[in-house]
Amino acid sequence: MTTPLIFERSIPGRRGYRYAASDVPPIAPVEVLPAEHVRTTTPAWPEVAEFDVVRHYTRLSQLNFSVDTHFYPLGSCTMKYNPKLNERVAAMPGFAWLHPLQPASQVQGMLELLHGLEQMLCAITGMQAFTLQPAAGAQGELTGLKIIRAYHQRRGQRRSTILIPDSAHGTNPASAALSGFSVVQLKSGPDGLIDLNELKARLNGEVAALMLTNPNTLGLFERQIKAITALAHEQDVLIYMDGANMNALLGICRPGDMGVDLLQLNLHKTFSTPHGGGGPGAGPVGVTQALEPFLPLPRVRKRGRQFAWHEQGKHSVGRVHGWFGNVGVLVRAYAYIRTLGREGLVRASETAIINANYLKARLRGVLPVPYDQHCMHEFVMTAKLLKAQGITAWDVAKRLLDYGFYAPTVFFPLIVEDALMIEPTETESKETLDQFAEALIRVVEEARQQPDTVKRAPRRMPVERLDEVKAAREPNLRWRPAEASCPTAPHG
Numbered sequence: 001m002t003t004p005l006i007f008e009r010s011i012p013g014r015r016g017y018r019y020a021a022s023d024v025p026p027i028a029p030v031e032v033l034p035a036e037h038v039r040t041t042t043p044a045w046p047e048v049a050e051f052d053v054v055r056h057y058t059r060l061s062q063l064n065f066s067v068d069t070h071f072y073p074l075g076s077c078t079m080k081y082n083p084k085l086n087e088r089v090a091a092m093p094g095f096a097w098l099h100p101l102q103p104a105s106q107v108q109g110m111l112e113l114l115h116g117l118e119q120m121l122c123a124i125t126g127m128q129a130f131t132l133q134p135a136a137g138a139q140g141e142l143t144g145l146k147i148i149r150a151y152h153q154r155r156g157q158r159r160s161t162i163l164i165p166d167s168a169h170g171t172n173p174a175s176a177a178l179s180g181f182s183v184v185q186l187k188s189g190p191d192g193l194i195d196l197n198e199l200k201a202r203l204n205g206e207v208a209a210l211m212l213t214n215p216n217t218l219g220l221f222e223r224q225i226k227a228i229t230a231l232a233h234e235q236d237v238l239i240y241m242d243g244a245n246m247n248a249l250l251g252i253c254r255p256g257d258m259g260v261d262l263l264q265l266n267l268h269k270t271f272s273t274p275h276g277g278g279g280p281g282a283g284p285v286g287v288t289q290a291l292e293p294f295l296p297l298p299r300v301r302k303r304g305r306q307f308a309w310h311e312q313g314k315h316s317v318g319r320v321h322g323w324f325g326n327v328g329v330l331v332r333a334y335a336y337i338r339t340l341g342r343e344g345l346v347r348a349s350e351t352a353i354i355n356a357n358y359l360k361a362r363l364r365g366v367l368p369v370p371y372d373q374h375c376m377h378e379f380v381m382t383a384k385l386l387k388a389q390g391i392t393a394w395d396v397a398k399r400l401l402d403y404g405f406y407a408p409t410v411f412f413p414l415i416v417e418d419a420l421m422i423e424p425t426e427t428e429s430k431e432t433l434d435q436f437a438e439a440l441i442r443v444v445e446e447a448r449q450q451p452d453t454v455k456r457a458p459r460r461m462p463v464e465r466l467d468e469v470k471a472a473r474e475p476n477l478r479w480r481p482a483e484a485s486c487p488t489a490p491h492g
C-alpha cells in the first residue's frame with residue numbers, strides 16, 4: 001500500500017463543491033486588479049472530491065503517533081490526554097470569533113476569563129501576578145530574564161551572570177544566552193540535586209539569578225529549596241523557576257512559598273492543550289509583588305464591575321506578543337482548571353507521581369535508574385549496560401515504536417549517560433503502564449539476545465530508520481514503504 005500525493009489523486013474535472021450559476025455579469029480580474037498581479041496561468045491545484053481530501057489527510061494523520069492514539073511517555077513534555085471538553089469550550093463562537101482589536105466593552109466575557117485565569121494561576125503557584133502573553137515555555141523564560149535584567153537595572157546594578165544547574169532543560173541556558181547573560185553551570189551533587197556548597201561558591205554580586213527547575217529534570221524534588229532560595233536572596237540574586245514541571249505540584253506545594261521570585265508555567269503541558277510539532281502553547285510568567293511593575297503590558301484589570309486593558313507602566317519590559325497571547329490555549333487552561341477544581345488538580349498531580357513511581361518500580365530491575373529516589377512525575381533510566389551489545393537508548397526508543405508505544409525522551413538530561421526519560425502522566429491507566437513495562441522488558445531482552453533486531457528498528461512503522469538530519473533538511477515526501485504495511489494497527 002502506498003500513499004500517493006494529493007496531486008497524484010487529481011482527476012481533471014473532479015470537484016468538491018460547485019457554485020450555483022451566477023446571476024450577475026462576470027468581471028474579469030484585470031478589470032479590477034493591477035495587471036501585474038493577475039495570473040496568466042491557472043495554478044495546478046489537485047482536482048479532487050471532498051472525500052478524496054478527507055481520506056487523504058486522515059490517512060496521513062494515521063501514519064503518526066498522537067496522544068489520542070498511543071501512550072506517549074515523552075519525559076519533560078507532559079504529553080497527557082487532553083479532555084475534548086476543553087476543545088469545545090475554546091471553539092465556542094463567543095470566544096473563537098472575537099477579534100483582538102474589538103473594544104473592551106464588546107469582549108467583557110473574555111477579559112473576565114483572562115482575569116480569572118490569572119487569579120487561579122496565582123492561587124496555584126503562590127505568586128502575586130501573571131502575564132499571559134508569552135506563547136511558549138521558552139518565551140516565558142525570555143520574558144522572565146528581561147524582568148530580571150530590568151529589576152537589577154532599576155537598582156543601579158548591572159549583573160551579567162545566570163546560574164543554571166547541569167540538569168537543566170536546554171532552553172534555560174539558551175534563553176539566558178539569548179538575553180545577553182553569561183551562563184555559569186552548577187554541578188549537581190551525587191544525589192542529583194543542587195549542591196549547597198557548589199551554590200555558595202558560585203554566588204556573588206555578578207549573579208543576576210539562579211534558574212532552576214523543580215522538580216528537576218531527573219524528576220526529583222529539590223528538598224533544600226528553602227535553603228537555596230534563602231542563600232540566593234542574601235546576595236539579592238533572584239530565583240527563576242522553570243515551572244514546566246508543575247504537573248507534579250498542583251495543590252500540593254507552591255513555588256511562591258518556596259521563595260521563588262518568578263516562574264513560567266507551560267499551560268500546554270500541565271493545563272491540557274494538545275501540543276508538540278510546533279503547535280500553539282502558552283508560557284505565562286508569574287512574579288512576586290516586587291517584580292509586578294516589570295511585567296509586560298497590557299494586562300487585564302478589574303475596575304468596579306468592568307474589565308479593561310491596563311496599558312500604562314513606566315517599568316514594564318514592554319510587549320512580548322503582538323496581541324494578548326495564544327488566547328485559545330488560555331481558554332483551554334481555564335476550562336481545565338475549572339472542571340477539575342482544587343481537589344481534581346491535587347488528584348491529577350498525585351496520580352502523575354504514583355504512576356511514575358509505579359513504572360519506575362516495575363522497570364528498575366530491567367535498566368538501572370541512576371538517581372533512584374522517590375520520584376515526582378517522571379524518572380530517568382540509563383541504557384548504558386546495553387552498550388556491550390552495541391545498543392543505545394536511541395535503538396531502544398526506536399524498537400518501542402514497533403510495540404506500539406511512542407518513544408521516551410532520550411539522551412536527556414545530559415548528566416545521565418544514555419538516558420531514557422519517562423513521564424507516564426496521570427492520564428494513563430495501570431493496564432497501559434503494565435503493557436508499556438512489558439514492551440520495554442521485551443526490547444531489553446531482544447537487545448541482549450538479538451541486538452540486530454533492535455538496531456534495525458523500527459520495522460513495522462510506515463518508514464524505517466531514517467537519516468534524521470537528512471530527513472529534516474531534505475524531506476522526501478515521495479518516499480514509499482518497500483513492503484505493504486498497515487500503519488495503524490498496534491503490534492505486540
Ligand SMILES: *Cc1c(COP(=O)(O)O)cnc(C)c1O
Pocket residue numbers: 076077136137138139169171172213242244245266281283
Ligand atoms: C518543555 C519545556 C520547556 C520549553 O517549553 P516550550 O513551550 O517547548 O518552549 C522548558 N523547560 C522544561 C523543563 C520543559 O519541559
